[in-house]
Amino acid sequence: MELKVSTRSHAGHTVMTIVGEIDLYTAPGLQSEFTRLLQESPTTYVVIDMSGVEFCDSTGMNVLLSALKRLKERGGTLELAAPRPAVRKILQVTGLDSVFTVHEAVPGKLLTAEPKG
Structure with a gap:
């Protein structure tokens, strides 16, 4: 499947x-x-809308952890929003739900952001 x-x-x-x-x-x-994103933008706060993610394996979790680490090194943060039940279960089983801040939906203040790509 394409991402x-x-x-x-x-x-x-x-x-x-x-x-x-x-x-x-x-x-x-x-x-x-x-x-x-990190090269082109001064972004320090990233929320990943995962509502469209049907599956995420350990390789995917490692990419998210790497991004979190890189943002923290810049003084920023990375949060997850709206994971589907299967992805939420992976976060819980691995303990990553305590590493990431997980929102039920994308925080409202971010919904006014301008689209890119």
């Missing part, structure tokens, strides 16, 4: 929307998107 990634940024906040499956085959593309 689609789009971003919306506004005032140092970015919402990254992911649709599809994050696995061994699609994780490198997601990693590239994070790298591009």
